[in-house]
Amino acid sequence: RPKNFPPGPPILPVVGNLLELNLENPLKDFERLRTTYGDVYSLFIGRKAAVVINGLETVKEAIMTKAADFAGRPQDLLVNDVTQRKGVILADYGSSWREHRRFALMTLRNFGLGKKSMENRILDEIQYTIKTLEKSIGSTLCPRVMFHNAASNIICQVLFGARYEYDDQRIKVIVQCFTENAKIANGPWAMVYDSIPGVRHLPLPFGKAFENYKTCQDFAFRLVNEHKKTRVPNEPRDFLDCYLDELEKRGDDGSSFSEEQLTNYILDLHFAGTDTTSNTLLTAFLYLMNYPHVQERCQQEIDQELQGKDQATYDDRQNMPYVQAVIHEVQRVANTVPLSVFHCTTKDTELMGYSIPKGTMIIQNMASVLREEGQWKFPHEFNPENFLNEEGEFVKPEAFMPFSAGPRVCLGESLARMELFLILVTLLRKYKFIWPEDAGEPDYTPVYGVTLTPKAYRMKVQPRTSN
Numbered sequence: 001r002p003k004n005f006p007p008g009p010p011i012l013p014v015v016g017n018l019l020e021l022n023l024e025n026p027l028k029d030f031e032r033l034r035t036t037y038g039d040v041y042s043l044f045i046g047r048k049a050a051v052v053i054n055g056l057e058t059v060k061e062a063i064m065t066k067a068a069d070f071a072g073r074p075q076d077l078l079v080n081d082v083t084q085r086k087g088v089i090l091a092d093y094g095s096s097w098r099e100h101r102r103f104a105l106m107t108l109r110n111f112g113l114g115k116k117s118m119e120n121r122i123l124d125e126i127q128y129t130i131k132t133l134e135k136s137i138g139s140t141l142c143p144r145v146m147f148h149n150a151a152s153n154i155i156c157q158v159l160f161g162a163r164y165e166y167d168d169q170r171i172k173v174i175v176q177c178f179t180e181n182a183k184i185a186n187g188p189w190a191m192v193y194d195s196i197p198g199v200r201h202l203p204l205p206f207g208k209a210f211e212n213y214k215t216c217q218d219f220a221f222r223l224v225n226e227h228k229k230t231r232v233p234n235e236p237r238d239f240l241d242c243y244l245d246e247l248e249k250r251g252d253d254g255s256s257f258s259e260e261q262l263t264n265y266i267l268d269l270h271f272a273g274t275d276t277t278s279n280t281l282l283t284a285f286l287y288l289m290n291y292p293h294v295q296e297r298c299q300q301e302i303d304q305e306l307q308g309k310d311q312a313t314y315d316d317r318q319n320m321p322y323v324q325a326v327i328h329e330v331q332r333v334a335n336t337v338p339l340s341v342f343h344c345t346t347k348d349t350e351l352m353g354y355s356i357p358k359g360t361m362i363i364q365n366m367a368s369v370l371r372e373e374g375q376w377k378f379p380h381e382f383n384p385e386n387f388l389n390e391e392g393e394f395v396k397p398e399a400f401m402p403f404s405a406g407p408r409v410c411l412g413e414s415l416a417r418m419e420l421f422l423i424l425v426t427l428l429r430k431y432k433f434i435w436p437e438d439a440g441e442p443d444y445t446p447v448y449g450v451t452l453t454p455k456a457y458r459m460k461v462q463p464r465t466s467n
């Protein structure tokens, strides 16, 4: 370890500290190592140094106070090779990332204010979810595909103005490829790929990630070509048209905008906007069915607030403190992106008194903040009281950061929050969700990956009589 580098377990040749970690799911190991070495410790993934950061104070110092020092992304991992170093999520801190991020934020905002608001797009999609639920009344349903498709359709509409039926083969394949890649990307074979460059050309299971990505790229490529044929310049129908307009405007000014970037960019946004939102929804229903009193209290508040209204609007959240508390509590326990996206130091810097050289990979242990003792009234249980004060008003503790924070904070946070609110409120208003009698004890332990996914479960849906 370099001088004054954060402490960590003894380093072995070739494998570094890989043997310290259960590569199928290292989250418990990260917690164990924190108890031994403190809030800032180091691990060697093969020969590559990584610093794991834990707890609100440390995370704030890194990604907020010293934001620019910690806002890079590693460039030599499996995921970088798979995505060919294009797009925004994995782009290093620099002009291409900055330009693309700014463009996405602006475009998403404009579409939110455009002819058909983001809110209406979401509400329209919910009607299809309702259709699916209606079909399963009287029996049980596994909601995974339904929520994945709903989240996927919302972002597809924004990106390229299309939605797909829930059994459409094309989108099924894309969602499947991404779901699989989200598991491969920080699974054991990715660790092998990242730590032992010599194996990268061998036909090993990480090859599947490249195949999956290629399938998605072909799909995105076709969409770009279709748009190029049918677009009217300066009359954008969606995100893709906006990008093509921008590309034309920039011409050959040497900017980072290109068609190749565009293909990977829409895949980035589709992936980031699908697996995250849908897994959060799956977690929500898992808990709501098993905490029926929480579900009922949400329904009471919804009934009262929406009396006489056809449908919910995002503004209604201001008068629904309990529902807000439940959604936030779901996000806290769901810990949907458990290691955030890996950061990287952009220069030699310091953290909590330790020296961290430029180019060090930074792993944010999100659970160490979302469940940190001292930050929450009930850190280790599902309890909406974590977000309510004595007066029953909604409050958001500083340690609530499932979207991370600082310059790399989730770019889709507003969209995700709107989706979670409108979907949950609309469905809870209409139906009672019941854990089937024969389903046994619920298993709350999620399946590990870039995103955490609740284990598959079934739900029983009953129309509510009061509505």
Ligand code: HEM
Pocket (backbone or CB within 6 Å): 088, 089, 090, 091, 101, 155, 268, 269, 272, 273, 274, 276, 277, 280, 336, 337, 340, 341, 342, 343, 402, 403, 404, 405, 407, 408, 409, 410, 411, 412, 413, 415, 416
């Ligand atoms: C519940 C839903 C979501 C959660 C929990 C979530 C969480 C996160 C987290 C933890 C990061 C990493 C931030 C960092 O590196 O510090 C991130 C990045 C990102 N998210 Fe989300 N996200 C969600 C939904 C979405 C949606 C709907 C979109 C679609 C527009 C989106 C787009 C992105 C993008 C593009 C980035 C990369 C930002 C950058 O590197 O500058 N996310 N998200």
